[in-house]
Amino acid sequence: MVGKTSDHSLSFTKEDEPDRQNKAQFSIEKNFQALTDNLPIGILLTSVEGKIINVNPEGLQMLGYNSVEDLSHIPIQDLYYNKKDRGIFLKNLETGRVRDLEMRFKRFDGSVIWCSMSSVSQENNLGERYFITSLLDITQRKKMEEEKADLLIQLTQTDKLASIGQLAAGIAHEINNPVGYVTSNLNSLEEYLSDIGKLIELDQTLIxxxxxxxxxxxxxxxxxxxxxxARKIDLDFxxxxxxxxxxxxxxxxxxIKKIVIDLKDFAHPGKKDIEPVDVNACIETTLSVGANELKYKTTVYKDLNVVPLINGIPQQLNQVFLNILVNAAQAIETTGEIRIKTWQGNNDIFLTISDTGCGIDPENISKIFDPFFTTKEVGKGTxxxxxxxxxxxQQHxxxxxxxxxxxxxTTFTIILPVPEDTE
Known part of the structure; x- marks a missing residue:
C-alpha cells in the first residue's frame, strides 16, 4: 500500500508539472492585473531574462503600445534607449530592490521618455524569479531641469562677462590716468625740444x-x-x-587711448539698455580689442559699407563678433585670411565673417549652436x-x-533687422 502510494505520488508529480506551472503563472498574472489596473504609474512584470509577461494600462500608454500582446515578443532590454542601462539595472537589483533609478526608454513611435524606475525581485511557488517594476514618467521634470541648468549656465556666463567687464573697465580707467599725464608731458616735452632746437641752431650759427x-x-x-x-654725438641726426x-x-x-576707449565700450559693465547701434563701429571696436588674437596669423580684409543704425545692445553684439573672430583665428593653423563684409538688403543689415581655416565637419554643422558642443580639446573650450x-x-x-x-x-552670416522708423 505504501509502495503504491509512493508510485502514484511520483506519477502525479511528473504528469501535472506543466499544469502546476501554468496555474502558478496564471495566479501571478491575475494578482498583477488586480493590483495594477488602476494605478497612475506604469507597472511591468518581467522574467529575469527580460521577457515581458504583463504590463498595466498606464505602462502601455506610457510606452505607446495598445496591448500586452504587442509587447510580448519584445525583450525589455530592447526598450532601453541605451542598452547598457539594462546591465546597470540588473547590477542594482542584486540587492533585491531598486529605488528611483532614472533611465531613458524608447516608445513605440521612436520618441524617448525619461522614467524613474523602482523594482523588486519576487519568486513564485515554483521558485522562479521575476521582477515587478514601476515606471514613473519624469520626462517633463528632466526637461525643466535641463532648461534650468542651461539658464543657470547662461546666467553664470553673463555674470562672468559682467565681472570681466567691470574688471576691464576698472583696468581701462587705471590705464587711462597715467596715459593721460604721459601724453600731456610728451606734448610739453615736444614744445621744449622745439625751443631747445632753435637755441642749438642759434649756437651753431654763432660758432x-x-x-x-x-x-x-x-x-x-x-x-x-x-x-x-657735435660731430661725436652726430648732433644733426x-x-x-x-x-x-x-x-x-x-x-x-x-x-593705447583708443584701445582703452574700445575696451570700455566693449565691456561697459551693467549697460543693457537698447540703443541705436552702428554695426560697423562694433566691428571696428571688436577688431581693436581682439587684435592680439588675430594679428600673428591672419590678415583681416574689411568691406564695411554704409548701413543704417539698428536697435540693440552694442556690448552684446561685440561679444558675438569677438566669439566668431576668435574661432576663425583658431581655425587657421599657420596663416590665413578673415574677410568681413556688411551691406544693407531691403529692411535688413547683412554681415558675413569668412575665414580660410580648417572648416567644420559636415556632421557637426547642425550642432554648432548647441550648448556645450565644441570640437576643441578638453579644457580649451566650453x-x-x-x-x-x-x-x-535671436534676442536682437x-x-x-x-x-x-x-x-x-567657414562663413558666418548674420542678419539684423533695421527699425521701421529708420530712413
Missing part, C-alpha cells in the same frame, strides 16, 4: 661766425671742442631723430561661445547661419 674770425687761443679751443663734440621719437611716443599713446552668440542674435530679432567646407573655410 660758425666765430670760426670766420681770429679768436684768442683759449676761445678758439673752446669752439673747437664744441665742434668736436639727434635733432632729427628726437622729433621722430617724440612723434612715435605720442602716436603709441594715442593707440562649447558656450556660439550658443551665446546665437541667443544674442535677427538670425545667424553657418556654411563651411572641410579644409576650405
Amino acid at each position: 660758425k661766425r666765430l670760426n670766420e674770425i681770429t679768436l684768442p687761443e683759449a676761445l678758439a679751443k673752446m669752439t673747437e671742442n664744441i665742434h668736436e663734440y 639727434l635733432r632729427e631723430d628726437m622729433d621722430g621719437l617724440i612723434k612715435d611716443c605720442i602716436d603709441g599713446l594715442d593707440r 562649447g558656450l561661445g556660439m550658443n551665446i552668440a546665437y541667443n544674442i542674435i 530679432g535677427g538670425s545667424i547661419a553657418v556654411e563651411s567646407k572641410k579644409g576650405k573655410g
Whole structure:
C-alpha cells in the first residue's frame, strides 16, 4: 500500500508539472492585473531574462503600445534607449530592490521618455524569479531641469562677462590716468625740444661766425671742442631723430587711448539698455580689442559699407563678433585670411565673417549652436561661445547661419533687422 502510494505520488508529480506551472503563472498574472489596473504609474512584470509577461494600462500608454500582446515578443532590454542601462539595472537589483533609478526608454513611435524606475525581485511557488517594476514618467521634470541648468549656465556666463567687464573697465580707467599725464608731458616735452632746437641752431650759427674770425687761443679751443663734440654725438641726426621719437611716443599713446576707449565700450559693465547701434563701429571696436588674437596669423580684409543704425545692445553684439573672430583665428593653423563684409538688403543689415581655416565637419554643422558642443580639446573650450552668440542674435530679432567646407573655410552670416522708423 505504501509502495503504491509512493508510485502514484511520483506519477502525479511528473504528469501535472506543466499544469502546476501554468496555474502558478496564471495566479501571478491575475494578482498583477488586480493590483495594477488602476494605478497612475506604469507597472511591468518581467522574467529575469527580460521577457515581458504583463504590463498595466498606464505602462502601455506610457510606452505607446495598445496591448500586452504587442509587447510580448519584445525583450525589455530592447526598450532601453541605451542598452547598457539594462546591465546597470540588473547590477542594482542584486540587492533585491531598486529605488528611483532614472533611465531613458524608447516608445513605440521612436520618441524617448525619461522614467524613474523602482523594482523588486519576487519568486513564485515554483521558485522562479521575476521582477515587478514601476515606471514613473519624469520626462517633463528632466526637461525643466535641463532648461534650468542651461539658464543657470547662461546666467553664470553673463555674470562672468559682467565681472570681466567691470574688471576691464576698472583696468581701462587705471590705464587711462597715467596715459593721460604721459601724453600731456610728451606734448610739453615736444614744445621744449622745439625751443631747445632753435637755441642749438642759434649756437651753431654763432660758432660758425666765430670760426670766420681770429679768436684768442683759449676761445678758439673752446669752439673747437664744441665742434668736436657735435660731430661725436652726430648732433644733426639727434635733432632729427628726437622729433621722430617724440612723434612715435605720442602716436603709441594715442593707440593705447583708443584701445582703452574700445575696451570700455566693449565691456561697459551693467549697460543693457537698447540703443541705436552702428554695426560697423562694433566691428571696428571688436577688431581693436581682439587684435592680439588675430594679428600673428591672419590678415583681416574689411568691406564695411554704409548701413543704417539698428536697435540693440552694442556690448552684446561685440561679444558675438569677438566669439566668431576668435574661432576663425583658431581655425587657421599657420596663416590665413578673415574677410568681413556688411551691406544693407531691403529692411535688413547683412554681415558675413569668412575665414580660410580648417572648416567644420559636415556632421557637426547642425550642432554648432548647441550648448556645450565644441570640437576643441578638453579644457580649451566650453562649447558656450556660439550658443551665446546665437541667443544674442535671436534676442536682437535677427538670425545667424553657418556654411563651411572641410579644409576650405567657414562663413558666418548674420542678419539684423533695421527699425521701421529708420530712413
